[in-house]
Amino acid sequence: MEQAATRLSEQGRGYVRQTPLWKLPGDALGVTQPGVQVWLKLEQLQASGSFKARGMMNRLLAHPQAAERGVIVASGGNAGIATAGAAQALGVPCEVFLPEISSPAKQARLASLGARVVVGGAAYADALAACLARQKETGALLTHAYDQPEVVAGAGTLGREVEAQGGLPDSVLVSVGGGGLVGGLTAWFERRARVVALEPELAPTLHSARAAGEPVDVDVGGVAADSLGARRIGALAWEITQSHLHDAILLSDADIRAAQLWLWRELKLAVEPAAALPLAALQSGRYRPSEGEQVCLIVCGANVDPATLNA
Incomplete structure (x- = not known):
């Protein structure tokens, strides 16, 4: 983790950003338990619009010679955008494979970054299969959306940054897809904070x-x-979370969508649904902080079509 942080601060400077940490009283976000303080880690302001910039840039910087042949990635959108942005910053060709469910906003963003975009397959797994086949043909550096050591370590620098900015929170609420971010955060905080x-x-x-x-x-x-x-x-996230993860909670689409719209209406934060899960956990009561708890919400991405926030 420290090696990733050093690499990003020295070689990724100007691309990977330090994002703000905003501390609010819990009642400002609808939390009823007394004395709760909510920290919003505004990672949606990261380069490429999500935390993925950390891991993807770390992966490319760790393998500069391999990256000379180009970089290739399969993604639902955010990892592709982050890889394309990092590749553009380093002058490396980039090819991105997306599933058909990827949003038009993310596809447009990729095109603007100069990546070659291939859309096909119903889900991420289909895009990954096509990506792996293509990588064998080209020999490009494969960047995995969430399951490579450099990617997980890069994501974990987010936890390091939270602690440097605000101290150690009592709990950290984080969305999970493939697990790169929760793996990195759990590795950083271990049992010092409840992830x-x-x-x-x-x-x-x-x-x-x-x-x-x-x-x-x-x-x-x-x-x-x-x-x-x-x-x-x-596999990396699974291994890491076995020993240090505090809990895993499921949330309904209705609660996720309500939290996303609340963030826009009340705080003017335009975020994608994935970034709204931590607030949804609080506002739905699925996660109930203790009195006086300092709880950090990872607001992980902003690659959203603004038109979808007008509901």
Whole structure:
């Protein structure tokens, strides 16, 4: 983690940003328990619009010679945008494979970054299969959306940054798709803070793995599927979360959507559904902080079509 932080601060400077940490009284966000303080880690302001910039840039910087042949990635959108942005910053060609559920806003963003975009397959797993086949042909550096050591370590620098900015929170609420972010945060905080994994009811990769005792394939769908659409939790995240994760909670699409719209109406934060899960956990009562708790919400991404916030 420290190596990733050093690499990003020295070689990724000007691309990977330090994002703000905003501390608010809990009642400002609808929390009824007395004395709760909510920290909003505004990672949607990160380069590329999501936390993914940290891991993707770390991956490319760790393999500069391999990246000379180009970089290739399969993504629901955010990892692709982050990889394309990092590649553009380093002058590396980039190819991105997306599933058909990826949003038009994310596809447009990728095109603007100069990436070659290939759309096909119903879900992320289909895009990944096509990406792997193509990588064998080209020899490009493969950047995985969530299951490579450099990607997980890069994501974990977010936790390091939270602690440097605000001290150690009591709890950290974080959305989970393939698990790169929850893996990185859990590795950083270990048991020093309670890390709580949040997933949509319609995309329960980690929840299902915990129930089965091992990673398993699940059907995915719902409002956050373009970001949290992995069918199976990543092997690295699974290993890390076995020893240090505090809890895993499922949330309904209705609660996720309500929190997303609340963030826009009340705080003018335009975020994608995946970024709204931590607030949804609080406002729905699925996570109930203790009196006086300092709870950090990871607001992880902003790659959203603004028109969808006018509901």
